[in-house]
Amino acid sequence: MDRTAAARDIVSASASRLCLDMRFLTRAVLSLSTDVEEGEGAPRCDGRTVVFRADTVLESFREDPNSVTRDLAHCVLHCVLGHTSPANTPETDLAEDMLVEYVLDCLDTPHTSVPGRDDRVFVCERLFGKAGAPAVDLLSAVVAETSRWQLDLHRRMFVRDDHSARSGTDDAAWRELSQQVMAEVEGFVRDDEGRTTALMQILRIRNRRRYDYRSFLRKFMTRRTTVRESQTEFDPIYYTYGLSHYGNLPLIDSLEQSDTAMVDEFVIAVDTSGSTMRGPVVRFLEEAFDVLRQTGVGRDSNLHVIQCDDQVRSDDVVRSEGDLRRLVKGFELKGGGNTDFRPVFDYVDRLIEEGGFRNLRGLMYFTDGQGTYPTRRPSYDVAFVFCDDRYREHEVPPWAMRIVVRTEDLMADAPGDSRDP
Ligand SMILES: [Zn+2]
Numbered sequence: 001m002d003r004t005a006a007a008r009d010i011v012s013a014s015a016s017r018l019c020l021d022m023r024f025l026t027r028a029v030l031s032l033s034t035d036v037e038e039g040e041g042a043p044r045c046d047g048r049t050v051v052f053r054a055d056t057v058l059e060s061f062r063e064d065p066n067s068v069t070r071d072l073a074h075c076v077l078h079c080v081l082g083h084t085s086p087a088n089t090p091e092t093d094l095a096e097d098m099l100v101e102y103v104l105d106c107l108d109t110p111h112t113s114v115p116g117r118d119d120r121v122f123v124c125e126r127l128f129g130k131a132g133a134p135a136v137d138l139l140s141a142v143v144a145e146t147s148r149w150q151l152d153l154h155r156r157m158f159v160r161d162d163h164s165a166r167s168g169t170d171d172a173a174w175r176e177l178s179q180q181v182m183a184e185v186e187g188f189v190r191d192d193e194g195r196t197t198a199l200m201q202i203l204r205i206r207n208r209r210r211y212d213y214r215s216f217l218r219k220f221m222t223r224r225t226t227v228r229e230s231q232t233e234f235d236p237i238y239y240t241y242g243l244s245h246y247g248n249l250p251l252i253d254s255l256e257q258s259d260t261a262m263v264d265e266f267v268i269a270v271d272t273s274g275s276t277m278r279g280p281v282v283r284f285l286e287e288a289f290d291v292l293r294q295t296g297v298g299r300d301s302n303l304h305v306i307q308c309d310d311q312v313r314s315d316d317v318v319r320s321e322g323d324l325r326r327l328v329k330g331f332e333l334k335g336g337g338n339t340d341f342r343p344v345f346d347y348v349d350r351l352i353e354e355g356g357f358r359n360l361r362g363l364m365y366f367t368d369g370q371g372t373y374p375t376r377r378p379s380y381d382v383a384f385v386f387c388d389d390r391y392r393e394h395e396v397p398p399w400a401m402r403i404v405v406r407t408e409d410l411m412a413d414a415p416g417d418s419r420d421p
Pocket residue numbers: 074078096097100159160161162163
């Protein structure tokens with residue numbers, strides 16, 4: 001039998017063994033075809049076909065019958081995890097290989113296990129720990145800080161395929177397959193002693209919903225949840241109240257506008273303990289102010305910006321572009337200190353009681369981390385906006401909305417660029 005035909009048999013048997021070992025990967029495995037070319041070299045995959053080299057298949061199969069199945073599993077997982085760039089930096093290539101190999105070492109199935117597992121797991125867990133989460137961007141930054149010889153050593157441990165033939169596009173079919181793998185592992189894999197934990201954690205990062213936070217802002221700030229009593233008559237007391245409390249801005253300036261004249265009030269609370277957040281905070285405030293102006297929520301909308309760490313530090317009312325400029329110019333995030341969300345809610349509740357807020361429509365709390373939440377549901381809409389580049393999980397009370405954004409989402413220019421699948 002010629003060498004290529006023999007290698008083809010090995011590759012095809014490997015695909016069957018892989019499906020047998022990891023049923024949740026079956027659809028992903030079957031959606032890739034395999035091919036064998038003459039000669040030597042690492043397998044390569046363009047998202048449709050995995051191409052093996054006959055001599056290398058025969059030799060590595062002789063040394064370790066699992067190695068070809070392992071190679072195939074490696075290629076399939078790259079596709080499932082959306083690793084599709086043919087032009088990565090060496091650090092990113094290595095980070096992707098480490099993630100894939102770590103998943104396979106954790107799964108440790110009969111036909112994919114290969115020697116050296118303990119060493120690989122040790123290296124991965126040390127570097128994942130430094131990175132904060134098993135995510136390619138965080139991990140490649142950590143890898144970039146290791147020495148040249150360490151990079152070479154790690155490449156020898158983790159590289160199994162040639163990434164240069166990739167298509168460069170993470171197509172919809174693979175994104176869907178990735179969600180399907182996740183659903184299958186979640187629903188059908190039982191009693192696996194934590195073997196799928198790494199896979200699930202990495203898949204959750206891969207399938208993280210990317211929020212279009214601008215559209216969230218629009219929805220949040222235009223939702224009309226309160227049914228208001230219509231002001232049928234001009235009320236001089238109310239009028240004066242508006243003048244005295246809002247400077248030259250009367251709450252009701254004519255009878256024609258009686259149904260929309262109530263000033264819409266929003267609070268954006270900023271957790272000032274996050275010292276690295278200045279850029280994102282300023283950007284978020286600018287966007288929120290833009291939304292207020294553009295959506296016609298009311299030309300008399302007030303935006304309160306409350307700065308707080310473990311106590312309220314300031315409360316500024318932003319009514320104009322100029323107010324916003326002045327505010328962000330002197331904006332200072334102190335860093336350190338604890339985060340406690342409760343003082344803002346106590347403060348706002350007290351203002352409501354005292355009449356300082358007449359029509360508070362919602363409160364958005366912009367924060368980069370954990371804090372103590374109030375136990376009672378407030379009388380207005382609340383959203384926590386987490387600015388988090390480290391893929392942490394954030395729990396909020398059931399009465400609050402939650403969005404998680406990354407710095408790059410906030411700093412990105414293109415509005416209306418919705419990336420939700
Ligand atoms: Zn690889």
